[in-house]
Amino acid sequence: MPTPVAPSSSPSSVAPPFPEPRTLLTDDLLEAVRGRAAGYDRDNAFFDDDLAALTEAGYLRALVPASFGGVGLGLREVAHEQARLAGAAPATALAVNMHHVWTGVARYLHERGDASLDWLLEEAGRGGVFGxxxxxxxxxxxxxxxxxxxxxxxxxxxxxxxxxxxxxxxxxxxxxxxxxxxxxxxxxxxxxxxxxxxxxxxxxxxxxxxxxxxxxxxxxxxxxxxxxxxxxxxxxxAPGPTLDPLVVGIFTTFETLLASVYTGIAERALELGVAAARRRTSMKNDGASLAQDPDIRWRLADAALALDAVWPQIDTVAGELDALVDRGAGWFRATAGLKVRATETAKTVVDQMVRVAGGSSYFAGNELGRLYRDVLAGIFHPSDDESAHSTVAQSLLGPLT
Incomplete structure (x- = not known):
């Protein structure tokens, strides 16, 4: 997304301590969602059964405060849940993300004393679904x-x-x-x-x-x-840059939750890559597992190192939004950068794991191959790479004249 505000001198701030996030999605639910993902992908079908299960679990009310009939999780907690859901079924997580964006924006405004979307929280608490x-x-x-x-x-x-x-x-x-x-x-x-x-x-x-x-x-x-x-x-x-709370809420919630979805895809890809390395063998090395191959080990470690850097960023950004930290215009630089770093890291990690897994991942029904196709969508969501760089340049140098 283009920068909606005037420049900010720095995106930095002091992160508060974060408790262990609460979970809402059970392992059994996630495994059932994972079991349907390949079929939905093959048939180009909507995730009806997933949506029913997530609705029954209260997941569409996750960000809705308890006073409006919701579960009352924070943005950071839902970011972790979205990553878990994306690891099971990326497309399901991405679609549910857009509903969470609106309930997250409504919550963002409500917590800052703006009741203009309280009606949305009420509708979501009663089962409304938002696009x-x-x-x-x-x-x-x-x-x-x-x-x-x-x-x-x-x-x-x-x-x-x-x-x-x-x-x-x-x-x-x-x-x-x-x-x-x-x-x-x-x-x-x-x-x-x-x-x-x-x-x-x-x-x-x-x-x-x-x-x-x-x-x-x-x-x-x-x-x-x-x-x-x-x-x-x-x-x-008025068109143009603004610090209106609605725009800030949309931008920050959208970017943060997108980052979590694509990070979840990368985490699942790393799991599959590790499993492939342990399963595959090499005739060059007398049938030894590829887990003993130095080049394969380097690829796995390189991917893990890159992925390790993402969660502290998500936790800091989402945690500060939950804590009502005011970065002003700096929120646009912080969240645009987070989205780009997360999606680009995810794309790199999945690519590395495809190389680790070998030719089997090229088949249409292979889970890692599906993740490879799904992760590419990250480059199309706003903020794209060009827009994020423009945002950061403006924070450093001011607007173009």
Whole structure:
């Protein structure tokens, strides 16, 4: 995502001590999810059974405070749970991530005294499922601009007209967060953040047939007059940099939870790589296990060293967000950097493990081969590599003139 704020001198801060995260997902549930992942991928099917099991376990209410009918886990705790879920089924975790982003944003605002999304916490506590409908083809401004038209309805609400892409969880969401541009009001232009229901002028296309993350069913969404009443319009903001709490909440929650999903993929890949090294043998070395091969050992160690550096970053960022630490504009540099480092590290780790496992990972049904396809999706999520570097450059040098 482009930098939504003015420059900050430094992303550093002192991390508070973190307790052991609480868990919600049982090992049995995760093994059942893992057992379905290959079939969903093969059939390009949505993860219906996974969603039912996660809903029954209360996982979609994980970030919802107990006072709203939720479980009351913190962002750091859900980041750890999302990594565990991603290790079992990356596409399931990625799609559920988008629901967690909205409940996380609502929680972020509520804890900072902003009740504008308390209704979302109430709906999520009653079983509502939320989708994230912001991405658009050719729009690299993301939170700072929109190609979707937001037309005032005359009563404080809006209708939205445009096309959103990569709308994860498409078959299941009950309410979709959308962003559009109002160019006609007296104070225009204004970016309008709002929520629409499935039956309010929304068409979900069946166009998801991708290399990886197939079960996420992140389909395109056509908004043809999709209506958000006044009580579901959350913000009207001037385009451009802002420290509005909604934007800060979206950016930080989105980036942190994405980092955790791809870190979970890397952790599973490392497990599979270790198992492959112990299982495979070498005729060059009289049938000895590849676990005794110095080159293979180096690859495994190199991947583990890279992965070891990621969790302290996730814990610090998510833990400080839970503790209401105020980094101001520094949050954009911190979380954009976290997302890029986590996704790039994950891609490197999976690549190394494919090399360790050998040609068997090239077959479509191989789990490591599926992780290789899934992990590539990390480069497409905002903030991408270019945007993150722009964010850091701005924090160091100020904006371009």
């Amino acid at each position: 994230f409908g912001y991405s658009e083809g050719g729009n690299d401004l993301v939170l700072l601009g929109s190609r979707t038209e937001a037309r005032p309805d005359g009563t404080g609400g809006y209708t939205f007209h445009g096309r959103k892409i990569f709308t994860s969880n498409s078959p299941a969401w009950t309410r979709l967060g959308v962003l559009g541009l109002d160019t006609v009001s007296d104070d225009a232009p204004r970016l309008v953040h709002a929520f629409v229901a499935r039956d309010a002028g929304v068409e979900v296309l069946d166009d998801w047939d991708t290399m990886g993350m197939r079960a996420s069913q992140s389909r395109s969404t056509v908004l043809d007059g999709a209506h958000a009443p006044v009580d579901r319009v959350v913000r009207r903001l």
